[in-house]
Amino acid sequence: MKKTVIALALIASLCCCDKYEQMVLHNVEPGEVVDTLFIPAGHGTGSGWGMSTSGSMVFTENSIRVPARYGVVFRCEHGQFASQGQDERHKQLWEKLPKGSVVRIQYDVIQHLRNGQLYKEEMDFIDAEVSR
Numbered sequence: 001m002k003k004t005v006i007a008l009a010l011i012a013s014l015c016c017c018d019k020y021e022q023m024v025l026h027n028v029e030p031g032e033v034v035d036t037l038f039i040p041a042g043h044g045t046g047s048g049w050g051m052s053t054s055g056s057m058v059f060t061e062n063s064i065r066v067p068a069r070y071g072v073v074f075r076c077e078h079g080q081f082a083s084q085g086q087d088e089r090h091k092q093l094w095e096k097l098p099k100g101s102v103v104r105i106q107y108d109v110i111q112h113l114r115n116g117q118l119y120k121e122e123m124d125f126i127d128a129e130v131s132r
Contacts, residue, residue, distance in 0.1 A: 021113040026106070029076055030131065033101040036094055037071035037084060070094035074128065076105050083125045093128065103128040 047061040070091045071084030084090060097103060105128045112120040 018114050019116070021116075023111040023113065025109040025111070026126075027109055028104055028106050031074045031076035031103050031105040031128065033072055033097045033099055033103060033128075034075045034080060035073040036097070036099050037069070037073065037082070038094065039069040041068040042066040072097050072128070074103070074105060078123070081123075081125070083128075097128060097130065102131045104131050 042064075043066070044064045045062065046064075047059065050058055050060055052058050067086040068091075069084060069086045070093070071082050072093055073080060073082045083093060106126040108124045108126060110122040110124055111118055112122075
């Protein structure tokens with residue numbers, strides 16, 4: 001009985017050991033800038049009455065600053081996608097690629113493998129340059 005339990009535990013542990021791998025393939029393909037997006041920075045304030053945890057009435061004031069956001073919408077072999085954000089990289093992309101530009105899109109295809117079989121694939125945008 002003891003040998004049977006040990007054998008079953010060993011078999012179960014071997015069956016549950018999936019091997020996970022990741023492959024990254026760098027690609028470049030032609031595309032077009034379909035649209036550009038800009039959302040200016042904003043600022044807002046507010047105030048109000050509330051109740052503290054001790055039950056007292058309190059007056060609060062708050063201020064919110066929302067940074068500017070930049071985006072570029074691309075069309076390529078895989079359809080349309082947007083790259084957008086509030087960092088300097090997205091601002092530079094927005095500045096150098098006007099709407100209607102013909103571009104070369106650089107991206108990575110990230111393939112996730114389990115036991116040698118593809119189970120998930122992602123595309124990670126890297127950059128785009130105007131085609132010459």
